[in-house]
Amino acid sequence: MTSAVAPRTQQAAVFVLGRRWRRATLILHIIAGGAWIGIDVMVAVLVGTGRFATDPELRALAYRALAAFVVWPMLTSGLVCLATGLVLGLCTKWGLLRYWWVAVKLALNLVLCTLIVVALEPGMDAVAAYGRGLTTGGEAPNEISSLFFPPAVSLTALTIATVLGVLKPWGRIRRRRPAAAIGPRQREEAP
Template sequence: MHDLATPTVSSARAWQWTPLVRKSLTVLHAICGIGWMGVDIAVFALLMTARTTDDPALVASSFDAIRIIVPLAVPALSLGMLATGVLLGLGTRWGLIRYWWVLVKLLMALVMVVLVFVSLVPTVSSISVPVPTAASADELRARLGPLPDMLLFPPIVSFLMLGIATILSIFKPWRHTPWSRKPASASGNEVRAV
């Protein structure tokens, strides 16, 4: 059986994930982010349908779908994205606070996860869609108050933040943070593998 982490030759890092573990975590990280973006697109499409249709049954079913999808999918995807990102940071040369692009991604992920649990899930879970009896689509939307407008922001904002995180991952801008330890080879104290 292979170890999940292997020692490195640098004293700056005691260990790193094996290539298989690193790649597996990277795949899971990408799946969680892409899945979350997919939920954002679906929620946005449902919201736009509910805001523009003249069919009261479609208004009600769109909000019911949002009420079902978001609490099931978004918390799991957000926690999965955060957990795999932290594990990747801990077990790779990038670290969690060594590079600005990683630190910015971590802070964005923390803000997004907190907003999911503090604001989005409670709001979506409390949606009470009136049964479309003789009411028109406009009357149903009026009964929901500002909720249809308020719910437009989470999928747009999280989609954009996830897009920015993707760009940061690909281009890796900026240099080391002030909290980054210099590589051992820069100070001349290189550890040699025996």
């Protein structure tokens, strides 16, 4: 009687979270993602108000509010999402780079957080200055005309991340086995 041991197909999590901690981390992850989406909706409303409102004082207020209140709450919610996502990836069966949907969500989060710091935050001084000078008829800087893109890109990416988190599509990421792990017969048959 021989017993065959099936090869282990999944790596164990780095540290296994207990049920309560996993749920608490998942809840915090969902809340941070919801806050991030809410902040993006607020940005879209402020951008729309700044662009299409007829009252110059209301437009000025919208731009000043964008400059004062958008970057740090958005970055904070993005980093909380990133941190809780890393904990969930490292401490659950999903892993960080084991499933395509997790890897794509991780990449989206990293790209969006980077864009906040690199593309959005540096232009906020010009947006605030334009908001202060709007009632006097100041010229709109380039940062104003491109304000449509941050909420559009971010809301699209966050919607994709939400759908991926719910549907969990595409399956596992296949890893290539090293040449040493391939048996001699398989090596002869390889092209």
